[in-house]
Amino acid sequence: MNRLAVLAPLWAWLGLFVAAPVVIVAALSFSTSIPGIPPFTPLLVAPDPANYAVLTEDAFYLRAALRSLAVAGVSSAACLLIGYPMALAIARAPERRRPTLLLLVMLPFWTGFLLRVTAWIGLLRDEGWINAGLGLLGLAPLRLLYTDFAMYIGVTYAYLPFMILPLYARLSRRDPDVEDAAADLGASPLVVFLTVTLPLSVPGILAGLALVFIPAVGEYVIPELLGGPSAQTLGRALWNEFFANRDWPMAAALATALLAALAVPMALLRARG
Amino acid sequence: MAQLAIEGLTVRYGPAIALDRLSLAIDAGEMFVLLGGSGSGKTTLLRTLGGFIQPDAGRITLAGQDITRLPPHRRPVNTTFQSYALVPHMSVADNVGFGLRRQGVARAEIAARVRELLELVRLSDFATRRPDALSGGQRQRVALARALAPRPRLLLLDEPMSALDRNLREQTRHELLRIQRGAGTTFVLVTHDQDEALAMATRIGLLHQGRLAQVGTPAEIYERPASRYVAAFMGAANLLPGRVGPPGTVELDGIGPVRAAAPAPLPPGSVIHVALRPERLRIGAGGANQVNGTVAESAYRGGSVDHLVRLPGGAALTVAQSLGEGTAALPQPGAAVTVSWDPDACVLLTE
Numbered sequence: 054m055n056r057l058a059v060l061a062p063l064w065a066w067l068g069l070f071v072a073a074p075v076v077i078v079a080a081l082s083f084s085t086s087i088p089g090i091p092p093f094t095p096l097l098v099a100p101d102p103a104n105y106a107v108l109t110e111d112a113f114y115l116r117a118a119l120r121s122l123a124v125a126g127v128s129s130a131a132c133l134l135i136g137y138p139m140a141l142a143i144a145r146a147p148e149r150r151r152p153t154l155l156l157l158v159m160l161p162f163w164t165g166f167l168l169r170v171t172a173w174i175g176l177l178r179d180e181g182w183i184n185a186g187l188g189l190l191g192l193a194p195l196r197l198l199y200t201d202f203a204m205y206i207g208v209t210y211a212y213l214p215f216m217i218l219p220l221y222a223r224l225s226r227r228d229p230d231v232e233d234a235a236a237d238l239g240a241s242p243l244v245v246f247l248t249v250t251l252p253l254s255v256p257g258i259l260a261g262l263a264l265v266f267i268p269a270v271g272e273y274v275i276p277e278l279l280g281g282p283s284a285q286t287l288g289r290a291l292w293n294e295f296f297a298n299r300d301w302p303m304a305a306a307l308a309t310a311l312l313a314a315l316a317v318p319m320a321l322l323r324a325r326g
Numbered sequence: 327m328a329q330l331a332i333e334g335l336t337v338r339y340g341p342a343i344a345l346d347r348l349s350l351a352i353d354a355g356e357m358f359v360l361l362g363g364s365g366s367g368k369t370t371l372l373r374t375l376g377g378f379i380q381p382d383a384g385r386i387t388l389a390g391q392d393i394t395r396l397p398p399h400r401r402p403v404n405t406t407f408q409s410y411a412l413v414p415h416m417s418v419a420d421n422v423g424f425g426l427r428r429q430g431v432a433r434a435e436i437a438a439r440v441r442e443l444l445e446l447v448r449l450s451d452f453a454t455r456r457p458d459a460l461s462g463g464q465r466q467r468v469a470l471a472r473a474l475a476p477r478p479r480l481l482l483l484d485e486p487m488s489a490l491d492r493n494l495r496e497q498t499r500h501e502l503l504r505i506q507r508g509a510g511t512t513f514v515l516v517t518h519d520q521d522e523a524l525a526m527a528t529r530i531g532l533l534h535q536g537r538l539a540q541v542g543t544p545a546e547i548y549e550r551p552a553s554r555y556v557a558a559f560m561g562a563a564n565l566l567p568g569r570v571g572p573p574g575t576v577e578l579d580g581i582g583p584v585r586a587a588a589p590a591p592l593p594p595g596s597v598i599h600v601a602l603r604p605e606r607l608r609i610g611a612g613g614a615n616q617v618n619g620t621v622a623e624s625a626y627r628g629g630s631v632d633h634l635v636r637l638p639g640g641a642a643l644t645v646a647q648s649l650g651e652g653t654a655a656l657p658q659p660g661a662a663v664t665v666s667w668d669p670d671a672c673v674l675l676t677e
Contacts, residue, residue, distance in 0.1 A: 239399045
């Protein structure tokens with residue numbers, strides 16, 4: 054009884070703000086867009102899977118989905134490659150220095166997300182800092198902003214802390230004696246890393262990949278601000294359906310499909326761990 | 327020539343000195359035990375031998391080869407860690423074969439050697455288990471097999487029995503000695519337990535404040551401690567200050583003249599300490615030396631009872647009364663008793 058009393062607020066919160074919106078969006082995805090307020094036919098009166106049919110038939114959505122997967126995949130891989138050495142270095146740093154280093158990782162969160170992405174525009178644009186630096190070296194300016202490259206940089210930059218923190222949590226709990234024992238038995242530092250440190254950090258890698266990949270698939274702001282106009286991701290497609298086309302049911306169908314697509318790998322990950 | 331030669335080894339942690347110009351020679355096939363309290367430098371010495379700590383000064387030579395600056399993975403030295411440090415995601419067999427794989431030994435040969443070692447440590451049936459499915463004693467034996475597999479010239483054991491319960495520890499001592507004799511490898515074992523050191527060592531090095539207080543066979547260390555520190559560490563509870571008297575006698579503060587056999591003649595009047603082991607003292611008259619006192623407290627220890635006897639002069643003696651003949655005649659606290667001992671029970675210490 055006590056247990057129930059303690060958990061009741063939690064369940065209420067989850068029900069109101071997580072489950073209910075998902076149910077509403079899912080229901081909305083089966084209605085039809087009409088001109089008016091609200092701009093859709095009444096929910097659950099005549100469920101119509103037409104929106105999903107469009108999703109599967111129109112190659113535009115498939116391309117957007119693949120594009121999003123590519124952005125999320127490349128960015129997650131980049132986050133892992135950059136974040137792993139950082140997490141390992143923090144985990145190996147003297148204990149008194151670790152809080153400072155972790156604070157530096159989290160410091161960007163103290164500034165608004167939009168502001169930070171906008172700052173990249175200043176760095177990457179044609180007359181930006183990077184091209185000014187190249188000019189000083191006598192090199193021709195590069196086209197950086199509004200390219201896929203800028204989009205990857207932006208997503209990688211924004212989600213890097215979400216990779217570092219779970220990796221650090223895992224690596225800081227590793228047993229240095231096991232690494233010493235491997236070295237003692239003739240393993241060079243690289244072999245120690247490959248045979249001991251890396252395999253033991255796999256749960257941290259999976260957690261980090263999930264935390265970066267999942268939000269990156271649905272990312273809207275960064276492709277919009279940094280990516281080229283042709284870089285149609287799911288996030289941008291969804292935004293366009295909702296705000297530009299005012300086709301709420303179509304946007305809802307996209308959102309539901311995205312959620313389902315992400316729930317599957319998450320469930321697999323959970324089953325593993 | 328010594329198998330392992332350590333010369334002038336110095337390790338500092340900032341301003342603190344962990345090893346102070348330590349020199350030591352260990353012969354091939356020895357079971358050398360480094361004994362010392364916490365902070366004595368014994369673990370630092372072991373980690374320096376393993377290559378995990380770079381010494382600030384000094385030289386380590388193993389079988390004629392200077393290994394002082396070699397990293398751990400290039401040394402023909404293996405270690406069993408106090409925590410055992412088995413690789414958790416590898417099976418017992420893969421753990422034991424780890425060092426052999428690094429040496430590029432052929433698969434079939436690795437498998438054969440792993441089988442041989444698992445047999446040696448009596449774990450043949452556990453080859454496919456993961457370390458977390460083993461008991462503490464089994465893990466300890468896997469760690470030992472793993473360290474022995476690449477046939478190191480020197481095996482270092484860091485408190486190998488500290489995580490085992492008492493009965494298992496006793497059994498493991500015998501196992502370790504059997505395996506050491508079988509492998510013929512030079513073992514250097516670190517412990518803080520003097521019983522363990524006495525029972526296992528060919529020689530003991532007693533470390534104190536980063537220096538070797540004494541090196542010798544267990545009997546030498548136990549019976550002829552070189553200093554008050556060694557005597558106290560090896561369990562001589564009675565350390566009495568005094569002066570050398572006429573030949574064959576010592577004047578003990580608060581007790582008076584007693585007969586004592588000095589190994590080397592000391593000039594009369596020299597300030598000394600006399601170490602008296604509790605088990606060399608007897609309750610009752612009969613020795614060349616006897617004093618009267620009162621039992622202040624008694625502690626039952628199973629095989630014996632330790633009495634703290636206060637003497638009229640203010641000194642006190644701890645006397646271990648053996649219970650071999652039963653407990654009938656035990657003096658109770660407050661009882662007046664006579665304590666006696668033979669002259670050769672006195673160990674004269676000048677340091």
